[in-house]
Amino acid sequence: MERELLLECQRNDRNAQRKVYEQMAGKLYSVCKRYLKRDEDIEEAMADTFYKIFTKIDQLHQPEIFEAWARKIAVNECLQKLRTAKHLHISFEENHVSNSDMGTEDISFEKDILSLLNFLPEGCRAIFNLFAIEGYPHKEIATMLSISEGTSKSQLNFARKKLQELLVNQNI
Missing domain, CATH: 1.10.10.10 (Winged helix-like DNA-binding domain superfamily/Winged helix DNA-binding domain)
Structure with a gap:
């Protein structure tokens, strides 16, 4: 991710935020899809992820790790969604799938x-x-x-x- 684009996001530039969203949405959607099944949950996790990215982007001091940082936020949002929805249960039962x-x-x-x-x-x-x-x-x-x-x-x-x-x- 370009340093200048991230600096513009830190200044709350909506066009820069839109560009970051367009570049990262597909990657972060894939991350969320691995953790969550329902489309509504994925969309909610995505929205929460981008909200955190744009409200906490000033805490990112190394633009070269932006993608890893954003992925970690997405993972944490998915895990939070699973915990709050009480979907995260550990199971040893067999799920037979035809x-x-x-x-x-x-x-x-x-x-x-x-x-x-x-x-x-x-x-x-x-x-x-x-x-x-x-x-x-x-x-x-x-x-x-x-x-x-x-x-x-x-x-x-x-x-x-x-x-x-x-x-x-x-x-x-």
Whole structure:
């Protein structure tokens, strides 16, 4: 992200904010979609994310880390949404998914994998995203979600096994 564009955002320039939104909306939408299922929740998390970005942008002192900073805000907003909606429950139960439940769209491998995340329980999906995609360590995940490190590790293991089963069932 250009330093000058971010400086203009710090001065509350609406045109600069619109440009930042246009450049970042797709990336942040993808982040939110990995954590949340419902479109309304994703839209709300996106709105809250951009509100925080534009109201706290003066706290960003290194423009070169803007995208990582914005992604972290989006992740935190999604986790907050899951916590407040009480959707974040840790589950060890088996969710059996038939091939007919998943659809037969011919989409790329990456999209196939990401769409399979929707078949994981919210808690597993959040932990899988935080660890495997965002790169957070188990200790930090445990703190963020108010769970033990052991629970984080076991839920990641459960998520991996379920994803492997789903991949085998879909022949991906």
